[in-house]
Amino acid sequence: MSLNLTKGVTEVSRDVYDLHMLVLYICTAIGVVVFGAMFWSMVFHRKSKGFKPATFHESTKVEILWTAIPVVILIAMAVPATTTLIDMENNDDADITIQVTGSQWKWHYKYFDQDLEFYSVLSTPRDQYENQDGTSAEKGENYLLEVDRPLVIPTNKKVRFVITSDDVIHAWWVPAFAVKQDANPGFINEAWTKVDDPGVYRGQCAELCGKDHGFMPIVVEVKSEADYAIWLDEQKALKANAKAAEAASLNASVPLEELMQLGETTYTAYCAACHQVSGQGLPPAFPALKGSAVATTGPASEHIDIVFNGKAGTGMQGYGKQLSLKEIAAVVTYERNAWGNNTGDAVQAADVQAASGSAGASVTETVKQAVEDVKEQVTEVIADIVPAEDLSKVYSQDELMTMGEEVYMTACAACHQASGEGMAPVFPGLKGSAIATGDVAVHLDMVLNGSKKNPAMAAFASQLTKTQIAAVVTYERNAWGNNTGDLVQPADVAASAK
Incomplete structure (x- = not known):
């Protein structure tokens, strides 16, 4: 029925549908019994038929019945509801992990098991929904539910979603998967799905996230395993x-x-939503570019810096990791010459590189490449630090801290930063963290075996020697003011590895 919930395309979504129908049938039956008894009593015990009201008070049996029966009914509903909720939250043993980041007003997808990430932006033409002159183009089949790059996942694989936000609260909602999870800045929420059949499934941001909340669709294309590999x-x-x-x-x-x-x-795809096609903006939140100091009298380098890195304290986000250097050069050129600005500036990709200091890659790309380089170099580089391993040797604190700092800077600092402050939410800070100041055994296990909750934390048992792991754990537990005083020795790591 068009007014009912849909069954969806996953086992969990079908369980949710069955739970919904069970509760609906129970509520319907209760309604029929209660209202049936009420109307029957009013019709057949009315005053016009000569019935006189009874004069009775409490009945222990009735009190027990109308307390016990609802309790039984609630338990009957709670058992399947609890089972379904537990299944919905069970993210264990995922085959693929994808980070989903909400950003005003688009989605950013990052595949943890692949060197792949991209933004997914609304692709419905603006002339279908702006309607500023009282007319609009004919709406397409998937009006406001189409994107330039859909999320792609394979069939018959458990896909875990790690969901967060760059700015405000969003919500990633795909009804066919029975997945609806808030994307909160600074926090990570999780969800998962396993789809049986190929197809295209659509959803939307389900949180009021700003002026273009209605233009933030979600499209997931599910391919067969062979097509997914292709x-x-x-x-x-x-x-x-x-x-x-x-x-x-x-x-x-x-x-x-x-x-x-x-x-x-x-500009139309990425900037017009805030600054308007006319360049007149929506002051004060989104200032005009037409005739503005930034786009006319200011130096092109400052204009490039704002587009590339954004502007702190405003709604202007950085596009350095979303657009190519050529695209940034083109949009800056357009903004400096459209709407009568006419500066005559023709900004080139090399100008963007020079002004942004990107050296051909954004900070995110640089960090990501550094992580990949670590995987290739860590064994041979770290081996020079401890040429031979003696598990019975006991090292002093100075020796462990010196060695640990070298290991940390080579194997860990690309993600957790030299300062230990990390890059939240994917790479949490170690400075003052529960891991680095809490139970040593938990800390050792994390470094040895990685994290099941956060696949970005790799296991180092096969990359570092036990002496190197002892040193880096000691360093993390005593650097940046952590000062736990813990000295981890190679024998401790060997015991933990067992």
Whole structure:
């Protein structure tokens, strides 16, 4: 029925549907019995038929019955409800983990088991929904529920979603999966799905997240395992091509006309929602670009910096990890020459690189590459620190701290930072953390075996020697003011590894 819940396409979604129907049938039966008895009593015991009201008070049997029966009914509903809720929260043994990050107003997907991440943006043409002049284009089949790049997952695999936000509270909601989880800035929520059949499934942000809340759709394309493998290969090829094009753009001099065309397309897709197609903005939250100091009289380098890195304390987010250097160059050129600004500036990709200090890659890309480099280099680099391992040797605190700092800077600092403050929420801080100041056994287990809750935390048992692990755990427990006084020795690591 069109007014009822849908069964969805996962086992959990069908369990939710069955639970809903069970409760509906129980409530319907209770309603029929209660209202049936009430109306029967009113009709057949009315005054016009000569009935006189009875004069009785409490009945112990009735009190017990109308207390016991509802309790039994509630238990009958609570058992399947609890089972379903436990299944919905069980994220164990996931085959794939994907980080989902809400951002005004788009979704960012990152595959933890692949070197792959991308943004998913509404692709419905603006002329279908703006309607500013009283007319609008004919609406498409998937009006406001279509994106430029859908999330892609395989069938018959348990996919775990690690959900957070860059700015305000969003909510990732796909009804067909029975998944609806808040995306809170600074926190990580989890959900999962396992889809049986290929198809395209759509959802939306289900939290009032700002002016373009209604333009933040979710599209998930479920492919067969074979097609998913092909898709992954295609994405790797696209990424390689994009890197090659990015490198080529640094030496290219693109004509102003071409920059304006690309800039207008990019501006419409990423900037017009806030600053408007006309460039007049929505003050005070989203200032106008038409005739503004930033886009006219200010130096192009400052304009590039704002587009690339964003502006703290405002709604202006950084686009350095969303757009290529060429696209940023084009959109800055467009903003400096559209709406009568007419500065004549033709910004090139090399100008963006120089002004942003990106050196061809954003900070995020640099960190990610550093992590990959660590995996390849850590064994040979760290081996120089402790040439031979003697598990019976007892090291002094100074020796452990010196060695631990070298290991940490090589194997850990790319994610948790040299200062120990991390990059929340994916890479939590170690400075003052419960892990680094709490139970040593838990800390050792985390470094040895990684984290089941956060796949970004790799296991180092096969990458570091036991002496190196003892040193780095000692360092983390005593650096940055942690000062636990704990000295972990190689024998302790060996015992924990068992």
